[in-house]
Amino acid sequence: MSNNKPMPVATEISAPFWEGLKARRLLVQQCGACEQWLFYPRRHCPACLAPDPAWREVSGQATLYSFTLTRIPTLPDFIDEMPQKLAVVELAEGVRINTTLVGLEAGQIRVGMPLQPVFAQADGKGTRLLRFTGLEQDAAALEAPPVVEAVAPAEAHDNRVQVDCQDQAALQALVSEQYSDWSNSLLVDQALIDAFAELSGDDYWIHTDPERARRSSPFGGTIAHGALVQVLQSRLKLALGFEITGFTTQINYGSDRLRFPAPVPAGSRIHARARVKAVELNQRGTQLTLEINTHVVGQERPSVINDLVILYQR
Numbered sequence: 001m002s003n004n005k006p007m008p009v010a011t012e013i014s015a016p017f018w019e020g021l022k023a024r025r026l027l028v029q030q031c032g033a034c035e036q037w038l039f040y041p042r043r044h045c046p047a048c049l050a051p052d053p054a055w056r057e058v059s060g061q062a063t064l065y066s067f068t069l070t071r072i073p074t075l076p077d078f079i080d081e082m083p084q085k086l087a088v089v090e091l092a093e094g095v096r097i098n099t100t101l102v103g104l105e106a107g108q109i110r111v112g113m114p115l116q117p118v119f120a121q122a123d124g125k126g127t128r129l130l131r132f133t134g135l136e137q138d139a140a141a142l143e144a145p146p147v148v149e150a151v152a153p154a155e156a157h158d159n160r161v162q163v164d165c166q167d168q169a170a171l172q173a174l175v176s177e178q179y180s181d182w183s184n185s186l187l188v189d190q191a192l193i194d195a196f197a198e199l200s201g202d203d204y205w206i207h208t209d210p211e212r213a214r215r216s217s218p219f220g221g222t223i224a225h226g227a228l229v230q231v232l233q234s235r236l237k238l239a240l241g242f243e244i245t246g247f248t249t250q251i252n253y254g255s256d257r258l259r260f261p262a263p264v265p266a267g268s269r270i271h272a273r274a275r276v277k278a279v280e281l282n283q284r285g286t287q288l289t290l291e292i293n294t295h296v297v298g299q300e301r302p303s304v305i306n307d308l309v310i311l312y313q314r
């Protein structure tokens with residue numbers, strides 16, 4: 001797993017809880033004197049002040065007490081979970097736990113619904129986080145991090161309209177205000193950003209130092225270089241509905257406009273869509289301007305706007 005999400009730091013008092021999760025067991029404290037259950041972990045019972053409550057394993061049987069769907073991630077690193085389904089869950093023992101719901105669509109969530117625990121894998125070191133899901137869901141399957149399938153462009157290549165690079169009328173008909181469908185998506189993780197920092201020599205801390213970026217960056221974490229996101233366009237298969245034919249060479253002539261309006265936080269997935277902005281037949285050949293907009297998946301504002309000029313020559 002490659003992300004910069006904050007991980008729990010066990011204290012002497014909370015360590016048994018985290019160790020329990022690693023073993024896929026839910027441990028909650030109970031006061032030996034008054035039998036009150038307590039959560040979060042504490043040294044004294046909040047009801048009778050008796051010291052050293054005992055750790056007991058509980059079933060995890062629970063109901064949803066309250067929840068909210070986020071519109072803005074709680075930290076930029078959580079952008080891949082949008083909307084986050086933040087919840088307060090009440091265990092059968094009566095204690096309430098702040099958590100995140102997994103495996104449920106927004107429309108399936110209702111206050112009071114019965115829930116079961118998910119011991120979600122959080123890193124390669126055995127750390128697990130306590131999540132909850134519905135009783136109908138497969139809790140064991142939800143333990144592994146979600147595998148994001150590479151989504152093929154909506155349009156198969158076979159369906160593309162072939163347009164000859166000399167056919168003025170057909171070329172002009174491609175010009176549109178309408179964007180294509182989305183491309184496949186691609187994960188931009190810290191490892192990729194670090195590799196680009198090394199390659200380009202731009203190793204500014206806002207890209208490469210997650211600790212410092214969390215403290216000092218206006219984005220709350222590291223972000224990808226704009227230039228990196230721009231070149232990753234090559235890995236995104238644009239779902240263009242056409243194919244230009246009849247040329248011998250295709251030249252990347254440059255860019256009429258290149259903007260980086262929104263950051264790409266480390267750990268985000270990006271995808272792109274495009275439209276033909278202009279076509280011009282001149283003495284150099286057929287010049288097609290493709291406006292390519294790359295977005296963080298789920299984000300309205302593009303991260304890169306590139307008016308790419310492609311030259312087709314016979």
Ligand SMILES: [Zn+2]
Nearest residue numbers: 031034045048
């Ligand atoms: Zn007590």
